[in-house]
Amino acid sequence: MTIDSLVKQYAEISSFLNTRWPLKNHEQRTFARTMKIMEELGELSDEILTSMNLQRNTKIEKFSKENVEDEFADVLGSLILLGIELDIDVKEVMQRKINFTRDRFGMDE
Ligand SMILES: [Mg+2]
Numbered sequence: 001m002t003i004d005s006l007v008k009q010y011a012e013i014s015s016f017l018n019t020r021w022p023l024k025n026h027e028q029r030t031f032a033r034t035m036k037i038m039e040e041l042g043e044l045s046d047e048i049l050t051s052m053n054l055q056r057n058t059k060i061e062k063f064s065k066e067n068v069e070d071e072f073a074d075v076l077g078s079l080i081l082l083g084i085e086l087d088i089d090v091k092e093v094m095q096r097k098i099n100f101t102r103d104r105f106g107m108d109e
Contacts, residue, residue, distance in 0.1 A: 010081055017081070033078065
């Protein structure tokens with residue numbers, strides 16, 4: 001899977017979400033997408049804590065690595081949905097940030 005196909009598939013999901021749960025405007029969609037990231041980040045945090053045996057036993061008993069992976073994917077997916085709402089070119093901005101980071105740490109010298 002490429003970043004382009006990932007974003008394209010999430011653009012389809014975004015259209016579906018906008019039809020199924022229509023919000024008044026761009027501002028409300030941006031707010032909702034941002035809150036969703038926070039929700040998913042909380043779920044990922046919960047799974048990480050569980051993986052470290054820092055949650056109650058009933059959660060620890062049900063732990064599986066797949067849960068961590070699923071919540072990781074939910075965080076990334078919800079970030080992409082926000083990127084789509086904000087008209088961010090995910091591929092371009094990630095390459096820009098990678099270049100910035102490589103330059104900052106002198107990785108290409
Ligand atoms: Mg989730």
